[in-house]
Amino acid sequence: MPDAPILQVSGLNVFRGATHVLKDVSFEVARGELVALIGANGAGKSTTLLALSGLLPARSGTARMTTDEGTIELTRASTETIVRAGLIHCPEGRQIFQSLSVADNLALGAYARTDKDWIAQTTEEVYRLFPILREREKIPAGALSGGEQMMLAMGRALLGAPKLLLLDEPSLGLAPKVIDTIFDVIAELKARGVTILLIEQNAAMALEIADRAHVMEHGRITLSGTGASLMENDRVRQAYLGVSA
C-alpha cells in the first residue's frame, strides 16, 4: 500500500508514573515526509517518540506503522520487533555506547540487519558522509566531541536501515557550524526518501526543513500545518521563533 501513511497515531495517552504526559495525541506521517514536532520543554515531544519506539507503554490509543512488509501496532509490540520493522529512534542526548569503539557502535546500529554485504556497503557510506568517523574508528566513542558523537549517532541510525527515523533534538548542545552539517545530512536523508519525525527546540531550523509540523503544548497538539505556514504563524513566531509581537 504505497499511499498509506507510514505512521498513524490516534488518541495516544501516555503516563509517566502518575503524570498524564500525552493527552489524546493524534497525527499522521506520510511516506517520505519530514514532520517536525516543536514545543517547549516538557510538552511531551520526547515522550511521544519513546512511546512510538516501545520504551514507554501507552495507556490508551493506537500508533500504527505501515511499511511494505505490513502493519504493526507500535503500542503493543516489543522494541525489538519495532526496530526490526524499520523504526529507528535516535534518542535525546545521543545515547551512544561510550566505552565501545566507533566501529563497534556502528556495528551495533546494524544489529538487527542480516545482509552482510548491505552492512559493509552502508558502513562505507556512513564513513563517506562523516569522514571524521573513519579517522576515529577504533577510538572509544566517549572520547569524541559532541558534534562527532551526533554524527556517530546518525551513522548508527542509518545502519539500522530506517524506514521511519525518529530524531530527538539532534542540535542539542552543538556548535552552530556542526548543526548546519547535521541538518545537511538530514536534508540528504530526506532526499533519499527516508521518512523522518523530528523533534527540535531549534524551531527555526526544524520548520525550515519540515514538510509539515505540529506544535505540542502540555501534552496536546495545539497547532498543525505546513512548515512554511507555521513559520508565518504569529503565535509560533512569538513563542518559538523569538520574534516579538
Add this chain to the structure above:
Amino acid sequence: MSKSAPETITMGTSGGGQWLAAPLRIALLIAAASVALWLVTAGASAYLTTLVAVMFINAALAVSLTFTNGMTGMFSLGHPAFMTIGAYVAAILTFPSRRKASMLPDLPEFIASLDLSLLPATVIAGLAGALVAFLVGLPVLRLRGHYLAVATLGLIVIVQGLALNWNGITRGGAGLSGIPRLSNIWWAFGFMVLTVAAVWRIKFSSLGRAMMATRENDLAAECTGIDTVRIRMLAFVIGAFFAAVAGALMAHLISVVTPRTYSIVLAFNLVVMIVIGGSGSIVGSVIAAFAITIVSELLRPVEESFGLYGMSQVIVALSLILVLYLRPRGLFGSDEPAFVKHYLNGKKRL
C-alpha cells in the same frame, strides 16, 4: 504484639476512646501481657518456655534491625557480628573468676577477677557492641546500597575470624560453654518490651522523622538541615547496642556461644523477618519474627523424621522470594497498623 488487650477500651475510634492517658494505657498493656505470659509459663514445659524466650529475643532483634535498616534505608547485615561480640563479652564477664583464670588464660587480670551479675554484664556487652559499631561505622557508613551490605557481611566474617583465632580470650572454635543460665523468659520479654518501646518512641519523634527523611532522599534531607551522616551513625550504633544485648541474653539462655553461632544465615533470617513484616514497621517485624520462629520450630521434627535437614531454611528463603515478588512492602510497609497507633500514641498523628 499484645496477647490480649482489656476489653473495656474502645480501639480504632478517633478521639473518643481515649479515657486514659497514654503512659497509663501503655502500662496497662504491658501488665496485661505480663499476666498472660505468667499464665503461659505456669503450665508450660521448659522447652516451650525457652522457645517463647527465643521468640521474644528474635522479635527484639527484628525490631532493632528494622530500626537500623528500615527506617534509614541503609542496608546493614551486621547484626550477627554485634551479637557475637555481646555474647562473648557478657559471658566472659559473668563467668566465675576462677573459671576465667583456667579457661581464658590471656584475659587481662582486671577482667578475669570480675564476677558480674547479668544486668551489668549485659549493659557492658551492649556498650561494647555500640563502641565497635561506632568505630566500624566511621569509615564503613560512607558506603551505600549493596556495597554497605557486603561490607557488613565482611564484618561478620572478620568477627568470626577473631573469635575463632583469639584462643586465649575466646577459646577459639570450641566456644564458651557452661555459661550460667542467668536469663530466662522474663528477661527476654522485658528486653523485647524495652526495644519496642525505645524504637517506637524514636520512630514517632523528630529523630524518627529525620531518619525517614534520610531514607526517602538523602540529598533532599541534607537540604533541610538534617545531618544524614550523624543519623545513619546513630541508627547503626543504637541497632548494634540492641543486637549485642540480644546476643548476651541469648548466650545466657542457651548457655553456649561459639564463633559460628551468629552467622550470615541469621542475618538473612532477620532480613526475611523485616521484609515480610514491612521494612520500617515495628509491629510488622514483631509479627514476622514470631511467625518465622514458630514455623521454623514446627518444621524441625518434620526435618528430622524425613532426614531433610535444611528444609525449614529453604522454606524461609523461598518465602522471601515470593514476598519480594508479590508484595515487596511486606505486611505493613514502613507504617504501623492504625489501631495500634491510636492506642499507643493517643491523638491522631503521622
Add this chain to the structure above:
Amino acid sequence: MSQYLFQQLINGLALGSLYALVAIGFSMIYGIVRLINFAHGDLVMIGAFATLGMLFYGTPWPVTLLVVLLVGALAGATIQTVVFRPMLGAPQVTGFIASLAVSITIQNSALMLLSGQPRNFLFPEAMRQRVSLGGVSASLTDLVIIGLTLTLIAILFVIVYRTRLGRAMRATAENLMAARLMGIGVNRTILAAFAIGSALAAVAGLFWGGKFGQIDPLLGSVPGLKAFIACVIGGVGSIGGAMLGGYILGLAEVLFVGLLPQAYAGYRDTFVFSLLILILLIKPSGLFVRHVEERA
C-alpha cells in the same frame, strides 16, 4: 628461584585461576544488570558435584568438561529466569537479598539431597604427579588448572570482543535503553551473560574439587564472597579487571599464609575481608581503574 617460592607461586596462580573464573562470571552479571549475585558461588558447588557424578560413571575428561559447562549454564539461566528477571526494575538491594535467598535455597537443597558429608574428590593418579621444570617441580594438577583456565578466558575474550553476542552484551551492560533501540533482545542477552558466567563458575568447581580434594554442599559461600572481593580489587564490572583481581587475590592469600608464622594462618579470611573493606573505602571502583568516567 627456590623450590619453596616457586611452589607457592604456582599454588597461588592455581588458586588465582579458580578465583578468576568465578570472578569473571560474577563481573559479567554485575556488569549487565548491576546485581551482586550472592548465589554465584554456589554454582561452583554445583559444578563440583556434577563433576563428581560424572567421575563416578567414568566419563572421559573432555566430555566431563563440556557437561559441567552445560550444567552451569543451565543452572544460571534457570536462576535468572525464575528469580532475577521478574525483579529487573527493583532497587539494588532487593536483588541482593533475593540472591542471598537463592544461595540459601541452593545450599540447603543440596544439604537435603546430598547430606553435609564432605565427599572425596580425587583426580585420577595421572593428574596427581609432579612435573619437573629445570630444577623445580610443580603439581600437574595446578598446571592443568592454570592452563585450562587461561584457555577458557581466552575463548571468552574472543566471544565478548569479537562476536555479535559479545557486542550486544557490552552494549546492554553500558546503556540498556540504547541497546534496546538497536533492536537487541535485552532479555536474551542478559540470559546469555548469566549462562556464560555460570558455566565458568561451574568449571571452577571442577578445578576446586581437584585442588582441594574434598567437596561439600556448603562450599559455595567462600568462592562467592571472594569473587566479589576479586572484582572490587580489579575493577567492578570489568572482565579483565575481574581476572586480574582473581589472580592477585589468589597470590595474596597464598603469600599471606606462606610468609607469616603458622599461628596467624587462621586469620587469612579476616585479612582478606579487611582488605575488601579497605578497598571499598578507598577506591570502590577498583584498584586498577584509571579514572571513573562521569556519564553526562
